[in-house]
Amino acid sequence: MINDPLKRNAEAMPDKIGVISSNNRYSYSYLYEKSKCISNYLVERGIPKGSMISVHLPNIIETVISIYGILDAGCAFSIINPSTPIIKLKFILERTKSRIIITNDPEKVGQALNDHIKKNLSAIIYTEKIETTDIKGVKLEELAQIIDARPEFSLSRNVIDMDLASVIFTSGSTGLPKGVMMTHRNMVSASDSITSYLRNHDRDTILNVLPLSFDYGLYQLLMTFCFGGTLILEEDFIFPHKPLMMIGEHKVTGFPIVPSIGAILLKLKRVDEYDLSSLRYITNTAQALPLKIIEGLRSIMPNVDIYLMYGLTECKRVSYLPPDLVEKKPTSVGKAMPNVETFLVDENGNRVNEPHIEGELVIRGSNIMVGYLGEPLDTSRIIKEGNHPGDRLLYSGDVFEMDEDGDLFFRRRKDDILKVLGEKVSPLEIETVINRMENVNEVGVIGVENELLGNEIVAFVSTLKYVQKDDIINHCADHIEKKFLPKRIFFLNELPKNQNGKIDKRVLREYLKDQ
Numbered sequence: 001m002i003n004d005p006l007k008r009n010a011e012a013m014p015d016k017i018g019v020i021s022s023n024n025r026y027s028y029s030y031l032y033e034k035s036k037c038i039s040n041y042l043v044e045r046g047i048p049k050g051s052m053i054s055v056h057l058p059n060i061i062e063t064v065i066s067i068y069g070i071l072d073a074g075c076a077f078s079i080i081n082p083s084t085p086i087i088k089l090k091f092i093l094e095r096t097k098s099r100i101i102i103t104n105d106p107e108k109v110g111q112a113l114n115d116h117i118k119k120n121l122s123a124i125i126y127t128e129k130i131e132t133t134d135i136k137g138v139k140l141e142e143l144a145q146i147i148d149a150r151p152e153f154s155l156s157r158n159v160i161d162m163d164l165a166s167v168i169f170t171s172g173s174t175g176l177p178k179g180v181m182m183t184h185r186n187m188v189s190a191s192d193s194i195t196s197y198l199r200n201h202d203r204d205t206i207l208n209v210l211p212l213s214f215d216y217g218l219y220q221l222l223m224t225f226c227f228g229g230t231l232i233l234e235e236d237f238i239f240p241h242k243p244l245m246m247i248g249e250h251k252v253t254g255f256p257i258v259p260s261i262g263a264i265l266l267k268l269k270r271v272d273e274y275d276l277s278s279l280r281y282i283t284n285t286a287q288a289l290p291l292k293i294i295e296g297l298r299s300i301m302p303n304v305d306i307y308l309m310y311g312l313t314e315c316k317r318v319s320y321l322p323p324d325l326v327e328k329k330p331t332s333v334g335k336a337m338p339n340v341e342t343f344l345v346d347e348n349g350n351r352v353n354e355p356h357i358e359g360e361l362v363i364r365g366s367n368i369m370v371g372y373l374g375e376p377l378d379t380s381r382i383i384k385e386g387n388h389p390g391d392r393l394l395y396s397g398d399v400f401e402m403d404e405d406g407d408l409f410f411r412r413r414k415d416d417i418l419k420v421l422g423e424k425v426s427p428l429e430i431e432t433v434i435n436r437m438e439n440v441n442e443v444g445v446i447g448v449e450n451e452l453l454g455n456e457i458v459a460f461v462s463t464l465k466y467v468q469k470d471d472i473i474n475h476c477a478d479h480i481e482k483k484f485l486p487k488r489i490f491f492l493n494e495l496p497k498n499q500n501g502k503i504d505k506r507v508l509r510e511y512l513k514d515q
Contacts, residue, residue: 001159002187003071005225006032013202018225020250021061021233031065036154037147038069042100043155045122049074050164052096056080056089056103059235062127062143063212064221066102074157075099076164078179081213085479086112088177092169093117095179095374102143104128110135161185167373168215170313170424179373180215180313190316190367191223193338197320198254198281198307202228205278206254207246209237209261214423215313216286220256240264248275256283258422262293263452271300285309285317286422287454288410294330308333310410313424314382315367315394318342319408332407340365342408344400355404360414361396368394418447418455425484430457433479434472439465442495444503445486448512459486460508462495490515 006028009018014029042053053070055077057063063079070077078096080089082105090112093101097120103109104127113121113135123139125146161184169177206224208231210217224231232250234243244265246252257265262284265271282297282304289308297306305323310333312318319342321334336342344352344359352359364386371379382395397414417424427445434443441462447455461472469489476485496507 001071001161001184002165002191002222003068003184005228006035006068009225009228013228016228017230019061019064019221019231019233021059021064024061026061026064031068033150034065034147035068035072036156037149038066039072040149040155041146042070042073042075043157047073047075047099047122049157049159051075051099052078052167054078054080054093054096054098054101056082056084056101056105056109057127057212058082058104059208059212059217059233060104060127061233062102062104062147064233065147066143067212067221071159071165072156074159074163076166078167078169079213079218080169081211081481082108083481085481087479090114090117092177092179095177096167100125102127106135106140110138113138159184161188164370166218168213168218168313176429178375178378181370181373182316183370186367186369187222187316188226189339189365191219191226193340193365193367194219194317195223195227196338197322198283200227200229200254204229204253204280205232205250206230206256207232207234207243207250207252208256209234209243210256210258215316216256216258216311216422219316237261237264240268244268244271244274244276247279248277251278253278253280254283255279255281256285258284258286259289259293259454260421260452262289262297266293266296266300276301276304279304281305281307281323283307283309285311287419288331288333290451291330292451294326298327310334310408312363312394312396312398314369314396315340315363315365317367318361318363318396321407325407329403329407332403332409334407336363336365340367344402345395352402355402358399358401358411361398361400361408363394363396364391368392418457420447420453420455420457420483422454423483425457425480427457430459430476430480430484430486433476434459434461436479437467437472437475439463439467440472442503444495444505444508446505446508446512448509453487456487457484458488458490458508458512460490460492460495460511462492467491 009028010032017025018028018031019026053075055066067077099122102125106126125141125143127143165184166182167179169179208220212218306326308321310319319333319336321332341364346359384393386393399411400408430445431443441464444460450456496504
């Protein structure tokens with residue numbers, strides 16, 4: 001099971017530091033003991049095995065303890081970023097039918113609750129003191145009291161690898177979040193494959209500044225415990241000098257980044273003053289790492305391996321390019337990782353066997369999700385049966401080419417989903433939000449390639465009366481994450497249409513070329 005390594009590490013090396021967070025050091029034995037408190041609490045409250053527990057917390061130690069306690073109780077966790085807008089938070093809580101919500105902001109959670117959510121909810125567990133407990137009909141409990149209970153015996157439940165372990169929410173083509181259901185088997189398979197090609201071992205220390213609500217950040221925790229290393233858990237990357245200092249102080253060996261982090265590092269002055277000698281590798285996924293960032297990182301960290309990778313939340317990771325090929329093929333994401341098979345298919349579903357021919361990437365492996373929570377139709381669109389019953393194929397929706405060596409090169413998205421800072425968002429979601437504004441007539445949202453963001457979001461709006469750009473931005477900020485706000489807004493008298501009467505986004509892209 002994906003939570004087994006915590007118990008194994010606590011028994012084999014109880015005093016070893018598993019997590020460093022907020023300048024505090026937490027041993028594996030401490031983490032295991034505290035997670036058992038949460039597990040016992042859930043069992044004693046009668047929370048059924050397989051129930052969904054929502055963790056509405058940032059990158060703090062309580063999040064780590066909660067994840068492993070939930071898994072030990074035979075339940076599944078869903079990490080929700082605290083910055084998630086209330087409308088989306090409400091949707092997630094309704095979709096998961098959460099039995100318990102663990103949060104550092106019970107007031108915000110309270111605003112998202114309705115009778116439908118309360119029907120399934122047993123309690124809200126909070127991590128910080130609150131000014132009011134006026135959340136009618138819901139029991140409030142303090143997490144500190146739960147994890148200080150020090151149970152004398154374990155109430156662990158029997159879990160098998162087919163049991164659901166996590167639901168990770170990502171935006172889909174409908175504009176609403178989609179819950180990616182991952183079993184223990186899925187997550188163990190992905191973790192084992194990734195740590196094998198990264199050559200991780202128990203002397204590794206990983207620095208994670210990515211949110212645990214983002215699967216790239218979450219797996220840094222899960223994988224570190226799998227190989228018995230140490231995770232440095234930071235809440236964000238606001239002060240970039242701090243992580244650089246920590247690399248030297250804690251002898252960090254692995255540093256997962258996204259392009260925006262790489263760009264910030266290259267803008268810093270006196271980077272050579274930091275001790276980066278312990279760093280063995282940097283990884284990048286979610287979106288392509290621009291060539292100039294690759295070259296810049298190699299210039300300031302010449303002895304550090306750079307792994308260029310590709311993945312989907314629906315299967316975690318797909319492929320990687322070995323570091324010795326980065327200079328030769330800096331725009332490639334390499335071949336399938338261990339225990340995963342990939343191939344390309346054309347528009348008719350036939351395999352593409354020739355190099356330099358575009359095709360949709362198809363993935364085969366035990367890391368493929370069970371499906372989208374509550375979305376059987378959308379699941380059936382991307383997961384197909386393979387050559388025999390039980391053989392499942394994941395159709396990525398991404399168009400690639402292969403070179404003569406079989407290495408993969410991303411070309412474009414098959415659908416209209418945009419990626420901003422490695423996370424997916426549907427233009428429809430943003431269009432729907434803007435369309436709710438008074439005096440807005442029509443909205444068309446497109447993504448423009450941006451080497452730091454992945455996609456820069458641009459909105460075209462036609463209005464019935466005068467509307468200010470700031471009004472649109474402020475309205476969007478109340479409903480969608482900051483990273484997904486439009487960077488540019490253009491007002492047109494009428495949006496162009498195609499023959500079917502739909503907004504012609506091809507024309508909108510042409511319009512941008514003249515601006």
